[in-house]
Amino acid sequence: MVCLKFINEVKSEEELRSLLGNPGVLAKNKVIDYLDDNCIEFLRKSPFLILSSANSSGHCDSSPRGDAPGFIHVIDQKHFVIPERPGNRRLDSILNVLENPQVGVLFLIPGLDETLRINGSATVIRDEHILENMKANGKTPLLGIAIEVEECFIHCGKAFKRSGLWNQDTWIEEAALPSAAKMLAVHAKLPDMTEQEVAASLAEAYRKRLY
Template structure:
């Protein structure tokens, strides 16, 4: 297999239309703000100083990412696996981040890019209590770019369609998967895993 160069891509793909180029905005407008307020889920992408890339799912109640202004987002960090790969990338790498926001039932997504910084300010943490707990840190993002992405990928995948949902039992519990991969710990049933998760939200 031969790797393609940028010049090869130019012969394969047509140029984007002026409308597609122009939709990228340097700040969050009212549509982006409303979309984020409805979004219970996003993916956070970061890059490390060594060029490695991390993509991490983030979720909460709709609007869990706070719009603090047209060029500022605040994302509280909830309990996770404590690897903190994303945060290490932010403080050790360039600090640049990318987000994709999803709203259940809407095929279009919102992409936001900017520069991230972390804060553990007590007053800020106290203002973002959710599920009865304050976050450990808050990710502040200075927004540089925002634009809506067309819904083709979600339409192709039928992501929001009940017809493609699978029963949880068709795949092993995450505890079983990790046990099979590492031989560490004892595997737990999915119901036990989910019950434990609910105490850690």
């Protein structure tokens, strides 16, 4: 593999600011350190989030989490819990949190261009009286990721407007979409696992092991 060396790298905040400028007064003052009623309403209407974490060495991960709106359990103005639903058992986010509690969470609501960003400190919990509040399909999660809010703010919708993410007219036809089964089969390189077998395995997991 060729090692690419970039020639003109930005090395300082001073250089960065000279190119992109400083935030306006609204952007500078929009951050709060707790969940007000507006943020709580946003969380209760959001069916999807992206959880960003890093281990003690700084290696990063971003993990999607989703369920019916209201799946996030808000405890109070400083704390909320993300239920840990069944996944592939790699446990990337949880293992990172055990080493480094600092996380970032991006909440989305379909059709809304603005997103809610929350940064804070995470803990992996087993408290049954809390997890019981996030029961779904008759099953209580075994674990939850509890987050203490440190920063909370609305992010503008320019990225969604530029991408047209919610505009179905911009969506790729289903037949032309990338094949997850093909990618998994190629990346895993398991001799007895074909694309068709991976597709069947995924379909079974989606059908039987969502909760």
